[in-house]
Amino acid sequence: MIELMMVRLPEIVIVIYALSILLYFFDFLEHNRKANRLAFLFLSIVWILQTIFLCLYMLRTGRFPVLTLFEGLYFYSWILITLSLIIHRILKVDFTVFFTNLLGFTIMAIHAFAPIQRPAMAEQLISELLFIHITMAILSYGAFTLSFVFSVLYLLQYKLLKGKKWIKRLWRLSDLAKLEKISYVLNLIGVPTLLLSLILGLQWAFMKLSFFQWYDPKIIGSFFILLIYSLVLYLHRKKEVFGKTLALWNSAAFLIVLINFIYISRLSNFHIWYE
Template identity: 30%
Template structure:
């Protein structure tokens, strides 16, 4: 056993098995494998949803959030998003990539981490703002992960076409125009969520009368990511950059967001301990 818990192990094994079936579909167009993989993923999603409901009941009235809770919710959002993408867009490779990230997040959560608390400040006035802040940043992180994956796919396909090296994997990808369009649309959802989360967090700090904490490394990196994302949207609207440059702006914003998220060793508050 990996985690010393049979149900947790079962979820991980079934999730991994579903990914193998999705890989088989993406590599060879095996529709039967895709159906089996989807069925297994539905089971994983149901179990995650049950866990999440118990988690919400337990944490709803608490001012504390664990890193495990956060990552578990991100993983659940990514699995849920993969169903929507699979249903609406029929983009098999994107669905596979989203689920690979979701599995990595879940595995990191269940295997590699001890219970680590993100202790939110106890002041009652700002507590509800912090709950809203965490909820929004979680949703934003999930949506922007999908945006980043679309950007990665765009760069891979663009490089392959430019080098005139066509592969079977590339044949499973949507067109460059499709990838650019849906990365932009996902960004129009994720970026406002990110900015709203930053604004609620800022207000919470001001209510606490702690404006100096706005200079914390994690806060600065998060705001820098938000600025890059806004720049990406502006450049996309005015069409000043080609698709490859836009994809790079997209990925730079996501990289800053990820670095800020894991910058616990230098952060003076909201630290994973």
């Protein structure tokens, strides 16, 4: 029973941890207090589960887990979360919490799916890591797709208003501000989800592949997408890109997503899940 808990707890922690980071990212850009409180709740749950795992590990080994790199990574991740909770409650420096836990998530992912000291479960864990990586990538692409749809609706509504075509369909479309806001929020969801997916994907590649190429077309394409959407978010927050221009940028970014997903994937040396 304890062995099963020690295998499953890190997997559960990774999922809850990812949700916490997504909410902190949303609060980071939108100053949404509800998202901040919920992110803190998820982070607290992560800390509790990590502490339980830490205690179980000490019970099984009979010592404090800092003697190996594997153990050190876990303890380091636990320290980062502990400091984050203290910062959140005492100093109220939310931006520091977000960036700290982005690093903490990376460390936790390395620990949770490392085959060290769990030889019987190694292949299963690696497969589950790949599953989570692909699922999160698809979720980010889904968010970008919906964002693109709302951008197209924005451009359509803009054209109708500009041409003063007061037809019945015009009133079935939402107002421009709302369409822009929804498209922006979907990008807020897609960017950190893709980032977390890339972190997990790189971890899988390091564990599974005997020869890993950083210049693989799929990796370059994915990071380029992350860069483009991050730039769009940044320019929008700086009020340099908005309205029709934002919708056009968003549409162009989605075309890059399609190219990366449909064509560049075929050039990759290891993104061949379907074979």
